[in-house]
Amino acid sequence: MDNQLTNIPETKAVGGKFLTFNLEQEEYGILINRVKEIIGMMPVSAIPRASQFIKGVINLRGIVIPIVDLRLKFGMQAKEQTEKTCIIVIEQKKGEQKTNIGIIVDSVSEVLTISPENIDPPPALVGCKDHSYLDGIAKSKNCIKMILNIDEVLAEESADYKEKIQLEPTH
Amino acid sequence: MKPTQRPERFNYGARAIIFWLIILIAFSCIGMSITALAFLSTQKQDGLVINIAGRQRMLSQKMSKEAISIKSNINTEANRKALQATHALFNKSHLGLLKGDEEMQLPATTNKKILEQLQKVDALWSPFSKNILEIIEQDQDSLAFQQSVTGILTNNIALLKEMNKAVGMYEEASSKKISLLKNILILGAINSFVASVICWMTVNRKIILNIRKISADLKINAEEVSNSSNHISSASQVLADGSTSAAASLEQTTEALKEISIMTHQNADHSQEADDLMQKAEQATKEANNYMDQVTASQREIATESSKIVKIIKTIDDIAFQTNLLALNAAVEAARAGEAGAGFAVVANEVRNLAIRAATSAKETAGLIETTVKKLDHGTSLVETTRESFGKVEDSIDKVVQLVKGVATGSKRQVQGIEEINKSIKTLDHLTHENAANAEESASAAAELHAMAEQVDQVSLSLMEVIFGAAKKHNQVMVADQRTHYGTKTLPRPISYKKEVCHG
Numbered sequence: 001m002d003n004q005l006t007n008i009p010e011t012k013a014v015g016g017k018f019l020t021f022n023l024e025q026e027e028y029g030i031l032i033n034r035v036k037e038i039i040g041m042m043p044v045s046a047i048p049r050a051s052q053f054i055k056g057v058i059n060l061r062g063i064v065i066p067i068v069d070l071r072l073k074f075g076m077q078a079k080e081q082t083e084k085t086c087i088i089v090i091e092q093k094k095g096e097q098k099t100n101i102g103i104i105v106d107s108v109s110e111v112l113t114i115s116p117e118n119i120d121p122p123p124a125l126v127g128c129k130d131h132s133y134l135d136g137i138a139k140s141k142n143c144i145k146m147i148l149n150i151d152e153v154l155a156e157e158s159a160d161y162k163e164k165i166q167l168e169p170t171h
Numbered sequence: 172m173k174p175t176q177r178p179e180r181f182n183y184g185a186r187a188i189i190f191w192l193i194i195l196i197a198f199s200c201i202g203m204s205i206t207a208l209a210f211l212s213t214q215k216q217d218g219l220v221i222n223i224a225g226r227q228r229m230l231s232q233k234m235s236k237e238a239i240s241i242k243s244n245i246n247t248e249a250n251r252k253a254l255q256a257t258h259a260l261f262n263k264s265h266l267g268l269l270k271g272d273e274e275m276q277l278p279a280t281t282n283k284k285i286l287e288q289l290q291k292v293d294a295l296w297s298p299f300s301k302n303i304l305e306i307i308e309q310d311q312d313s314l315a316f317q318q319s320v321t322g323i324l325t326n327n328i329a330l331l332k333e334m335n336k337a338v339g340m341y342e343e344a345s346s347k348k349i350s351l352l353k354n355i356l357i358l359g360a361i362n363s364f365v366a367s368v369i370c371w372m373t374v375n376r377k378i379i380l381n382i383r384k385i386s387a388d389l390k391i392n393a394e395e396v397s398n399s400s401n402h403i404s405s406a407s408q409v410l411a412d413g414s415t416s417a418a419a420s421l422e423q424t425t426e427a428l429k430e431i432s433i434m435t436h437q438n439a440d441h442s443q444e445a446d447d448l449m450q451k452a453e454q455a456t457k458e459a460n461n462y463m464d465q466v467t468a469s470q471r472e473i474a475t476e477s478s479k480i481v482k483i484i485k486t487i488d489d490i491a492f493q494t495n496l497l498a499l500n501a502a503v504e505a506a507r508a509g510e511a512g513a514g515f516a517v518v519a520n521e522v523r524n525l526a527i528r529a530a531t532s533a534k535e536t537a538g539l540i541e542t543t544v545k546k547l548d549h550g551t552s553l554v555e556t557t558r559e560s561f562g563k564v565e566d567s568i569d570k571v572v573q574l575v576k577g578v579a580t581g582s583k584r585q586v587q588g589i590e591e592i593n594k595s596i597k598t599l600d601h602l603t604h605e606n607a608a609n610a611e612e613s614a615s616a617a618a619e620l621h622a623m624a625e626q627v628d629q630v631s632l633s634l635m636e637v638i639f640g641a642a643k644k645h646n647q648v649m650v651a652d653q654r655t656h657y658g659t660k661t662l663p664r665p666i667s668y669k670k671e672v673c674h675g
Contacts, residue, residue, distance in 0.1 A: 017506045019499070032506040038499050040492070083492060108495075110523070111502035111516075 015116035021105040029145045036089040067102040185377035192370040203359035210352040217345040224338040230261040235327040258303045288337040295330045389631035397624040404617035411610035418603045432589045439582035446575045484537045491530035498523030
C-alpha cells in the first residue's frame with residue numbers, strides 16, 4: 001500500500017481512479033489513493049482563533065482530525081449542511097509524517113476511472129495568478145471535472161493549523 | 172246666500188208708530204168733528220139770542236111809540252093793549268136773556284161782559300117798566316101818567332143804546348166763536364195732514380222700502396235656491412251614477428277577492444309543503460355534515476399513516492445513503508488495494524448501484540407520498556369548504572324555513588283579512604245602494620226645492636205687485652233695488668250671483 005502511494009506522482013495529472021464530489025454546481029476529482037475514507041457529516045468542535053475556513057476538529061474513532069470547509073476555502077458562500085454533506089478524510093504525507101485532514105463537501109458522487117487523454121492541463125487564464133490548486137481538467141461526456149491538487153489546497157492549512165494549534169502529530 | 176238682515180229701524184215700533192199716528196189722526200178728526208158740532212149747536216142759539224136781543228131794541232122803540240100814541244089819544248085802547256103785550260114780550264125776553272128761558276129756547280148769558288151790559292140794561296129797564304105799567308093803568312090826564320111819559324121819553328134812547336151795545340157784544344162774541352172754530356178746523360186739518368204725511372213717510376220708509384228690499388232679496392234667494400237646487404239635483408244625479416258604478420266596482424272587487432282568497436289558501440298549502448320539504452332538506456344537510464366529518468377523519472388517518480410512511484422512506488433513504496458511503500469507501504479501499512481489489516471494486520460498484528436505486532425509489536415513493544399528502548390536504552380543505560358551504564346552506568335553510576313559516580302565518584292572516592274585507596265590502600255595498608237611494612231622494616227633494624223657489628219668486632213678484640201695482644215692471648224695481656242695496660254694502664255679491672246665474 002505504501003508502495004503504491006509512493007508510485008503515484010504527486011503533481012500533474014495522470015490518468016487513474018478519482019473520487020468525484022460536488023461543490024455548488026461544480027464537480028471536482030481527487031486521486032483516490034489520497035483518500036483515506038469517506039464519512040457522513042458528524043458534529044464538529046470549533047477551535048478558538050482558527051481561520052474562518054477551519055471548521056474545527058472531529059474525533060474519528062479516537063483520532064482527532066482537523067476539518068476544512070472547502071466552500072469557504074474556495075471563497076464560496078457558506079451553506080447549511082444537508083443529508084448529503086460528507087467529510088472526505090485526506091491522507092497527507094509530510095516526510096515521514098502522515099496526517100489526516102478532513103474536507104467538507106456538498107456531496108460525494110462516485111469513484112471514476114479517467115484515462116490520461118481525457119485530462120487537459122489547466123488553461124492559462126488572464127487574471128488567474130495561481131493554477132497550483134488544479135492538476136488538470138477532466139472531460140467526461142459533456143461535463144467537466146476539475147482535478148484538484150489536494151496537497152496544494154491543504155498545504156497552507158497544514159502550516160496555519162500547526163502554527164495556530166501546534167497540534168502534535170499522533171502518528 | 173244668507174238672508175238679508177232687516178233694517179234695524181224696522182225692528183222697533185214701525186207698527187207702534189203707525190198705530191199711534193193713526194190714533195192721532197183719528198182723535199184729531201173726532202175732536203174736530205165734536206168741536207164743530209158743539210160750535211154749530213151754540214151757533215144756532217147765538218143766532219136766536221142775537222135775534223131776540225135785536226128785537227129788544229125794536230120793542231123799546233115800539234113801546235115808546237105806543238106810549239106816545241096813547242098820550243096823544245090816538246087809538247088809545249088798542250095801543251094800550253099793544254103796549255101791554257109789547258111790555259110783556261120785552262120783559263120776558265129780557266129775563267130770558269138774563270137767566271135763560273126754556274120756552275124761548277134761550278140759554279142764560281154766561282159772558283161776564285155781556286152780563287154786565289145786560290145788568291146795565293136791567294137797571295134802565297126797571298124804572299122804564301114801571302113807567303110803562305103806569306101808562307097802561309093810569310088815566311091819561313093824571314100826573315103819574317105824565318111823569319111816566321116823560322120818564323120813557325128820557326130813558327128811551329139810553330135803553331136803546333145800552334141794548335144796542337149788548338147786541339153788538341153778542342155779535343162780537345158770536346163772530347169770535349166762529350173765528351175760533353175756523354182756527355180749530357184749520358189746525359185740525361194741518362194736524363191731520365202732517366200726521367198723514369208722517370204716516371205715509373213712515374209707511375214708505377219703514378214698510379214699503381223694506382218690503383221692496385225683502386221682496387228683492389226673496390227673489391235673489393229664490394233664484395239662488397233654484398240654482399243651488401239645480402246643482403244639488405245634478406250633483407245627486409252624479410252621485411247616483413257614481414254609486415251605481417261603485418256598486419259594480421264593488422261586485423268586481425268581490426269577485427277578485429274570491430280569487431285572491433283561493434290563491435291565498437293555495438299559498439298557505441304550498442308554504443306548508445315548502446316547510447316540510449325544507450325540514451327534509453335540513454335533515455339531509457345534517458347527514459351530509461356527518462359524512463363530511465367522517466371523510467375528514469379518514470383523511471386525517473391517511474395523513475398520519477402517510478407521515479409514518481414518510482418516516483420509513485426516510486429511514487430507507489438514510490440506509491441507502493449509508494450504503495452508498497460504504498460502497499464508496501469499499502471502492503476507495505479496493506482502489507488502494509490495487510490489482511487485488513479489482514474484484515472487490517466491482518462488487519462495491521454494484522452495491523453502490525443498488526444503494527442509488529434504493530435511494531431513487533425511496534425518493535420517488537417520498538415524492539408520491541408527498542403528492543398524496545398534498546392532495547389529501549387539498550381534499551381536506553375542499554371538505555372544509557364544502558362544510559362551510561353546507562353551513563351556509565343550513566343557514567339559508569333555516570332562514571327559508573323562517574320565511575316559509577312567515578309566509579304561512581301571513582297567508583292565514585291574509586285569509587282573515589280577506590274575510591274582513593269581504594264583510595267591509597258587503598257593508599260598503601249596502602251603503603252604496605243607500606247612497607244611490609239617498610241621491611235619488613236628494614234629486615227629487617232638489618226638484619221640489621226648485622219648485623218652491625219658483626213659488627217664492629212668484630210670491631216676491633206678487634208682493635211687488637201688491638206694493639207697486641201690476642203696471643210696474645218687477646225687474647226694473649229689482650235692478651234699481653240691487654244697485655241701492657249692493658252698491659254701498661257688499662260689492663262682490665252681485666258678481667258671484669251673476670256667476671251662478673250664468674251656470675244656471
